[in-house]
């Protein structure tokens with residue numbers, strides 16, 4: 001298969017690919033994955049129970065948020081269907097927060113957690129100064145919020161994309177210099 005990563009049509013298909021098609025999308029394959037993800041997130045409840053309904057809601061919230069973030073990145077109007085999903089989710093019940101010596105403790109069921117996530121997403125999406133970007137690595141479709149000083153981040157994350165791009169560039173330089181040496185000898 002021949003691909004041309006610089007062609008406009010390819011760029012289009014990359015941009016319109018649903019987040020579920022990305023490697024990140026496959027991380028949430030079943031309700032148990034969602035329970036683990038919530039437990040692992042700082043600032044979310046330690047334990048929630050996901051059933052098929054809340055799991056489907058989480059997936060549609062993720063797809064809709066991704067679409068809206070992409071709309072922001074591409075400076076186009078928000079997709080009405082995705083707005084409806086995120087706004088409806090944000091209108092639901094919210095988790096309880098408590099302050100203690102250990103900091104903030106949040107409790108609530110998964111529906112409340114999704115509502116909280118939708119609200120947080122709205123705050124970012126409504127912020128004209130938020131630097132939303134699409135990852136610079138070809139093949140990665142993630143959109144991320146660049147909070148770095150001067151907003152100079154290029155990749156969604158160093159572990160998954162930044163280091164891969166840097167390692168590939170290093171290998172390319174090594175190959176180029178090896179070829180140059182080969183010619184010189």
Ligand SMILES: [Zn+2]
Nearest residue numbers: 135140156161
């Ligand atoms: Zn990436």
